[in-house]
Amino acid sequence: MSKPRVAFFDFACCEGCQLQVANFGEALLDVLKLIDVVEFREVMSEKSNEKYDIAIVEGSITTNHDIERIKKIRNTAKVLIAYGSCATIGGVNGMKNNFPLEKIKKYVYNKDANYFDTIATKAVHQVVKVDYFVHGCPIYQPEFIEVLKSALRGLPYKVPDYSVCVECKLNENECMYDKGITCLGPITRAGCNSWCINNGNICYGCRGMVTNPAKNAQMDVLDKYKIPLDWIKNKINMYNKAGEQAPEEK
Amino acid sequence: MKQFKILEKKDFPQFIKRLSKKHKVVAPVSRGNKSYAFTQVDSSDQIAMKYIPTILPPKKYFMPQRETLAQYNKSKKTFQTVLEFEELVIFGVHTCDLAGIQCLNIVFSDTPKDINYIARKNRILIIGLECNDYCDEYASCKVMDSHHPNGGYDLFFTELKESFIVHVNTLEGEGIIELTGLFKEATSNHLKEREGVIAAKKKIFKDEVDVHYKDLKPMFDKSAGSKVWEDLEKRCLSCGNCTNVCPTCYCFDIIDEINLDLDTGYRIRQWDSCQNEDFAKVAGGESFREERGQRQRHRYMRKFSYPVERYARHFCTGCGRCSRTCMAKINLKETINALAKENR
Ligand code: SF4
């Protein structure tokens, strides 16, 4: 059986997730035994000439041109994997959606604003069908490999629908709230093995929220720990804004 | 006659040193602000002798968070079971956690016997440590009758003024006494001092809730439609912390993983929680306990009713971990008292 042809693409992003893949270390050799990488801008200059089976897409959709391009990729690929927060939930690019489009355009490009085509930030699945998601900013390498294995076997990959707290407890970390620090673990979906908290950082919610985040209960918690709602809102906004449309210009 | 030995406090550092030379020893170690975790030690300085229940109970050594059960090879059509275990001494187990381990022992020895659990358990030596006072306000060990030792250990340490008085409960425990060579016979004075400690404890430890031990089950059995669960429905975040930290929660998920050759792989089991959204979901997406209140009720029934029916034992040790860890401040003592109030 010939190896599936895999192409990596990027849209609006920092390309950090590509770097994570390039940095797989020893596992990369095993991965390369399974797939034939035909396009990967960060590590090779060859192009796929639009012949590939699996497209692995990083970055969010932020221009009309992006929409055309991702549609073309979708039409060519048998399987599309979105990886990294920018692609799976809009990620930090979603912060743009906090402002009216015209205003943010002017702010960034000033007098040249009219030369730039820009739209409200979208995650990839808000434009085309996505078969697999690898959440995270950056992606958690072991999860990427799990997803790849599922994709190669044609099996679904189930992103956990419970909070980061679950994995954090299994790792026996001291709770950030006990240290008097706010953390988005309770509402963020797991799958990263509480990577940040294991290393002394808080959870920034880069994997997106669980489907049922218990809003009222959350408010209760903020109240009890005397955490101003704005703090949490700002933290959530950092990654989770692409689901919403940009406000109208006033 | 009970067999008691004495270890002078000044010899305690030597004891840990000698013990850890021969065995892997784990003990409560501080993890920052009022958090503790059982961690490997080789010196007594690392051990927190006065500690409140660790983040995770010692169950993590009996049924690890993730454990391999089997391995397979697709092309060779082989499937082999795997037993993972290690020789281990757990030092400093409080009486509530001894009770928790006993609960797990009962469940995993029930048919069908869980060989992986038993293989581990048989290689773990347990050294208990008496609490002479309450850990904090979350504990309810008196009402659950686990504030004093009810067996389940190899050695049991009670702190006296100058020394530890040590109850030797098993041959393996005696082995440790011999190996370290630091213990002497207890005198009648020591035994008297120990009795004093126990008498003092009787004065400190009082029922922590408004319900008597034997009335807990009937109360929970009547509680199915209670308003208390509606209240928890609104407050619970479903983070699963309460069950993961509970010494008697043992639910797990079984997952088949494959290696990158896409041919060989292994079967693991991993802790699961009845509080997680997906726990009671079945094929077709239907969930038996979609509401958080139902899931909370289930958790309580699995402590105070179902196991009493099946094993004649409450599966709550009163360690207080679930209340201590809950960000929503859902508190076991308060839940019990709220149900008791409704009942009156
Ligand atoms: S720890 Fe508290 S918030 Fe989390 S699942 Fe348990 S009861 Fe609910």
Ligand code: SF4
């Ligand atoms: S239910 Fe709570 S208090 Fe009871 S044993 Fe479990 S964690 Fe401890």
